Amino acid sequence: MMYRCGWGAKEGQETVLAVEITREGFEWALRHACLSHYVPELHADQAEWKRQLKHAPARVQWDPERDLHLDPLPYRSLQLGLGGEAAERYADEWIVGIEDVTPLAKQVHAHVRVGELTRAAALLPAERPYPVAERTVSRLRG
Structure with a gap:
């Protein structure tokens, strides 16, 4: 995700947390999220989806994961947007730690710029699939 803020170089996004x-x-x-787009197989109709979207405190979209060259990989990752009650809970209840990783983002990017992808990848945290009950995500597949 560090690349989305330009590795900490985009104006107004210079700090990576x-x-x-x-x-x-x-x-x-x-559990309280709605897909960010209409899917006929999952929604009764567009009006129902719009109603759900309007009232949902969270939105889900599936974006292609990317490699260090920003080329799309053959799988997608969940992107979760929070608003209303979800944003309040996030700020007041859910956060258990915050770390400034701006220096790490800049270091990874420096390696990428000069083609040292193995060194860049070695600095990144290990990613693994997040185990979650099928019933929780089945209505969020788009």
């Missing part, structure tokens, strides 16, 4: 939240909070957001 790693925010750790509770599992309970993340799963609450998933």
